[in-house]
Amino acid sequence: MxxxxxxxxxxxxxxxxxxxNIAQMATLCQNLDIPLRPHTKTHKVPQIAQMQIEAGAQGITxxxxGEAEVMVAVGIDDILIPYNIxxxxxxxxxxQLAKQATITVAxxxxxxxxxxxxxxQKDGATIQVVVEMDTGSKRCGVQSPQAVQALAQTIVDLPGLDFQGVMTYPSRLEAKPFIDETLELLRKDGISVSMVSGGGTGSEVNSKQIGCTETRSGSYIYEGMQRIGPETVNPETCALRMIVTVVSTPTANRVITDGGMKAFTSYPPTPYGYIIEQPEVKIYGMSVEHGHIDVSGSSHRFQVGEQLSVIPVHQGMTSNLHDELVAVRNGQVEAIWPIAGRGKVK
Amino acid sequence: MxxxxxxxxxxxxxxxxxxxNIAQMATLCQNLDIPLRPHTKTHKVPQIAQMQIEAGAQGITxxxxGEAEVMVAVGIDDILIPYNIxxxxxxxxxxQLAKQATITVAxxxxxxxxxxxxxxQKDGATIQVVVEMDTGSKRCGVQSPQAVQALAQTIVDLPGLDFQGVMTYPSRLEAKPFIDETLELLRKDGISVSMVSGGGTGSEVNSKQIGCTETRSGSYIYEGMQRIGPETVNPETCALRMIVTVVSTPTANRVITDGGMKAFTSYPPTPYGYIIEQPEVKIYGMSVEHGHIDVSGSSHRFQVGEQLSVIPVHQGMTSNLHDELVAVRNGQVEAIWPIAGRGKVK
Structure with missing residues (x-):
């Protein structure tokens, strides 16, 4: 097809x-000598997670x-859930998951x-645990190395838990003093640390430099516009495309497509996406079920029924709206993969 | 439960x-003597569409x-799809749908x-058709009464199509001259008009005044914050609530919940929602999987594990993210309805 x-x-x-994209990130992390633990929330497709593992990833995030459940179901056996459960x-x-795979939580x-x-204890399971540190992102996470120390001791003392170390996001160079002091405090307490997990696509070098034992990268898989900015979007590195159809050409300057906010998500509001066939035109708005394109800057004459290929802005949010991902090579459909993790917000 | x-x-x-909400809108339209054709894109739940029909709606939008397919599957037999297919x-x-139900498209x-x-013709079906008019919303729609006239004649002449009339959105009083002139042109051409469809929750009176034969209303079902504005949000009329759990209380001023953009959608960015139990606090941000609450304005002491009930901002976009809607009365679960239209963007 x-x-x-x-x-x-x-x-x-x-x-x-x-x-x-998978091969390049695998090579980058091998050259840096830091294990890669890809974040699957961007794609939510078990087949892609398996491709990442085959390329050398030591496990996934x-x-x-709910996302972990669909990944364990295809046999992936080492998963970090960097979340307070x-x-x-x-x-x-x-x-139930921890009985089938090595599961680490924050x-x-x-x-x-x-x-x-x-x-x-109730379920006869053992769960691996890392302490989440807030090293500047001001979301979750304990606020000081001393707080890590106290919580680590609690975890070590609690039955059913297996203390592994610490995690943070994203990997910033400014986090190094916090991490160094934390590791020193734990060392003094005789608490061994096997995991220092950092993350963020583009932060792989930082993860290595601040002493992480692994790095979590997600958005590299599709190389989305949100991360690299609309000015540098490149169809040769952006893997995701939404195929939409022109459904209306009401005026000479306006074209309407069948892809609106329920297909693309609404975040961030601009520039709404990049049209590969006609990058000179501008998606100036989206309503819930329609895409609105200003074609005044183009000599191309758009026709009702014509298809356009749009690079979405936020690839993870967009993937979360769809049940299926159509895998394409040279314009032909090779496979249709269920986005099995879609909607798994629990 | x-x-x-x-x-x-x-x-x-x-x-x-x-x-x-269903009863009040039914009464309003009865009193106005204008048939109601509820728009189901807000809720996407067949059971709710059936409640709307039982309350007197003449059909649905x-x-x-894909949304129409799930509604026909439960026996709903009169559906307007105001979209260029x-x-x-x-x-x-x-x-296939038109063989099972009365289907009208724009x-x-x-x-x-x-x-x-x-x-x-190929499928031996007949499809009802209305011409979409752009009466000021600058999206789809023909641009003049004369353009309606020409397209209506084309439709009348084409086999397999059954011309019904016209539609617009939203119903604005300013649209009356456009509609009046259109109807006069069609009358002169001897083209009979049985449907003049207007829409928009809150525009029911307008629909009547500009001569519509029916009014499409969607967001009244949940009475969302987006329509009425954050200042006037009222838990007694807003039916939808997202139950979230506090997963982190990292500082005295910051609480993090497990409901982020993948649960709430990201549109519009502020105020992100209204917390029923503590309306004095502010959801100041959302990341993809976390809700960020500023609790500095509250004397309540939030605890990890505590549940909060949030009125989402955009009820239709939020519903489109979830597989199930939990129907609750007096704090008890009465039913769990599949949001069967979720993700039906095709």
Missing amino acids: YISELDTPALTVDLDILER CQKV VGKPKLERLM VDSDITARGLSEQA | YISELDTPALTVDLDILER CQKV VGKPKLERLM VDSDITARGLSEQA
Whole structure:
């Protein structure tokens, strides 16, 4: 089947670019001598996670238990969930996973640690734990090396938990003093650290320099416009394309497509995407079910029924809206992969 | 099951409020003597569409063929799709629907009309058609009464198509001259008009005043913050609530929940939602998987594990992210409805 035969809006990935992005990041991390633990929240596709592991990744990162469930279901056996897992339904699901694979979770409070320990004991499971540090991103995470030290001791003392080390996001050079002091405090307490996990696509060198034992990278898989900026978007490195159809050409300057916010997500609001066939035109707006294109800057005459290939802005949010990813090579459909992690927000 | 036992983030609807919103809009339209054709893109739940029909709606509106498919599957037999349906895969699906129910679609170009006619002939189906008018919203739609006249004649002449009339969105009083002139031109041509469809929650009176034969309203179902504005949000009329869990309390001023942009969508960026239990606090940001709350304005002491009920900003975009809607009355779960139209962007 050719791309042109697809019903639209259709989320597609160019396999040549995808394979190149995977290989390049694998090589980068090998050259840096830092293990890679790809974040699958960007793509949510088990087949792509398996490609990343085959390329040398030591395991994967999933942001939610539901994402980890679909990855364990295809046999992936080493997963970091850098998230405080709280509440009975999630703890029960987590322990089922921990019986099938090596599962590591982040904690930043006594309450989270104790909840994990209680459920692990109840279910006869063991869960690996890292302490999340806030090294400047002002989201979750304990606030000082001393707080890591105290929480680490609590974790070491709690049954069912296996203390591994620490994690932060993103890997900034400014985090080094915090990490160094933390590791020194833990060393003095005789608490061994096997994992210092850092992350963020583009921060691989930083992860190495601040002493991480692994680096988590997600958005490199599609090389999205959000990270690299609209000025430097490059169809040769951006693997994801939304195929949309022109449904209306109401005026000489305005073209409307069938891909709106429910296909692309609404974040961030501009520039809404890059049209590969006509990069000179501008997607000036989106309503919920329509894309609005200003074609005044183009000599191309758009026709109702014509298909356009759009590089979405936020590749992870966009992937989360679709059930299927169409894998394409040279304009032909090679496979249709379920985006099995889509909607797994629990 | 109590709400407090739900895994989170959980999208819930308060049944008392939902039933009241449905009854109030039905009464409003009866009093105005204008038929109501609810837009189901806001909720995407067949059970709610059936409640709207039981309350007197004459049919429903669906924005995409995929939404109409899930509604026809439960026996709803009168559906307007106010959209230009273009391309073979969609036309084939549309004609299958048209054999099972009365399906009306909008067109604003010869190309769309001819595509519909060809497929209708091929499949032995008949499709009802209205011409979409652009009466000021600058999206799809023909630009003048004369353009309606010409396209209407084309539709009347094409086999397989049954011309019904015109549609616009939203119903503005300024549209009356356009509509009046159009109807006069069609009358002179001897083309009979049985449908003048207007829409927009809050525009019911306008629809009546500009001569519509029906009014399409969607967002009234949940009475969302986006329409009424953050200042006037009222938990007694807003039916949708996202239950989230506090997963981190890293500092005295900051609380993090497990509901981020993948649960709430990112549009519009502020104010991100209204917390029913603590309306004095502010959701100041969301990352993809976390909600960020500034609690400096509250004396309440938030705890990891605590649940919060958030009224989302954009109810239709939020519903489109979730597989299930939990129907709740007095804090107890009465039903779990599949959001069968979720992700139906084709």
